[in-house]
Amino acid sequence: MVEGIIIQGLIKGGTYALLAVGFSLIFGVARMINLAHTCFYMLAAYGIYAFARLFDMPLIASIVLSLLATTLIGILTYRLFIDRVREHHVTVMLITLALAMVFQECMILAFSSEPLGAPSFVNGYWTIIGVKVSYQNLLTFGIALAVLLGVWALLSKTRLGVAIRATAQDSEIANLMGINVRRILLVTMALAAALAAIAGVVIAPTLTLEPRMWTSPLVMIMAIVVLGGLGSVKGSFIGAFIIAFVEALVVFLMPSGAFLKDAFALLVMVLILLIRPEGLFGVVFEEERL
């Protein structure tokens, strides 16, 4: 029981962390709420299905192609649509929402709304402290941790990471320091899309694919990033595991009330925000200059 909750929470938390870190990163750097973020997750999951099942490509090739294609779509989305209206915050939110709808409808047209299954990477399971965990789930968790470690190294150890963090702190001053802010925004968007795509690829085999699969994780990661503090990468990482444990608790303690998991996760978010309005690790942004 307790073991089950812990293992489920960790595995779910890994995927949520991948999604939430990307969402938080793009918010921190570009101050935009990208409601199409989980669409990249959906696109990557569908991509792996399309390449592996429909075109009969080897699994590795379809994974790589799916990741590349999704990242490219992310970059194009930013270049063609978001970049032009970046000054109007509400417009950005709406345009990403409309794009999410476009992606969803395109997937319905291409694959119909029937639930589909993607091929699994590895079969079999392993018994840890009395709970059966499939290798697929372990792989998901491992990849999530490795990728997040990579992101942390990128942000804290490389020149690009310094540039990204500088832009997040103050884009005008970063611009004065010779950082090409537009390019940094594009790179961050590509990074965020790639993170979402990785989450989508690794989780695809354990889920049924359907065109509306982006809405539920979107609500969850919004709860996570608000809980952890918008724009704080560390906060989203920890928030992801908190929300994932809440979800696992609800699912295990009342199996008949599994549909309540969203409501409970959001309730936790509201309660924490009432105590700490800027989230657990909130970055208190100074008022944006005029």
Place this chain on the structure above:
Amino acid sequence: MLRRLLKDFQGDVLAIPGRLLALIFFVVLFFIPLFVQGSSGNYYLRIFIFANMYVIFAVSWDLLSGYTGQLNFGHALFFGVAAYTTALLNLHLGWQPWATIPIGALAGVIAGLIVCLPALRLRGPYLALVTLAFPLILLGIIFAFPNFTGGELGLSGLSRISESRTTDYYISVVVMIVSVLLMWKLTDASSSLVRTGIVFHAIREDEITARASGINTIRYKLLAFAVAGFFAGIAGAFHAHFMRIAGPSNLQLTLSFQVIIWTVFGGITSIYGPVVGVYILFPLMEFLRVVPEVRNLIFAGIVVLMLLFMPEGIAVWVRDKIERECPRCKLSNMAFRKTCRACNTRLYEHAAD
């Protein structure tokens, strides 16, 4: 007295093309039932009744989020709370629509005040995401007690508002016009009657400065949430009685986002923007039912293109084409005039040379 009114009417309505258009629009609304008849007429009236309710709903969002700057991503909460309250009162206690709709609106006010508690401490994207949570939490509660709330199916079998579709239509038009005019007056920054308009603008632009100027911003934020909840509640309660059902779709994320799309499409912070947005987008969605597969795709595509090329909204874009503000006395003029109608200043300095 009468002559004075007539003169005001001439100066403040006829001379400003935007208001003239609004007047023509309201008058045309009253004559629509004369032109559409029969069963297809009933269908068109149904679309217009829905549009009227969504207009109230969207304008209330504009008052709260556009004017006061409290970005609300869960506006469906007020709509849904009012719809469920109305449905419960009507089904269990047998109250009639004239009693349940005002009480539904009051339930919307209470929901607004409850949402306002975190709103007092949060701002910007935090507020947007927290407000997003409330309708979803309520949805969870509704699914948890299916015996009382109807669960997934919702509560159906409410009594009708009136016997005929035409009467329904006229009631909805009158309620819509009165609500929109009230909200327009409440947000009118240059009004000498009510102070709320200018205070709402001040809170949106800079809350700290507003507080430093001696404005009790907490009281005004509460007021904005209460007013928005009231009008969204009217829309929700009316919708429940007209559809004769209150269901989970009244609380879903789609409805909250829909209202934002309508408002921003028409033009945020303008009151007439959401009216235009609803009256263009809602009928468009209905007519797109002839191509069900690509209906949502076309809709989303239109929204994307529109946001790219007219980010201010369509109504504001049109207004800028037909109206011109005098550079000296800030009075609105028709765009084709060369000089201001009050102070004779040249409106187009460079064009005149």
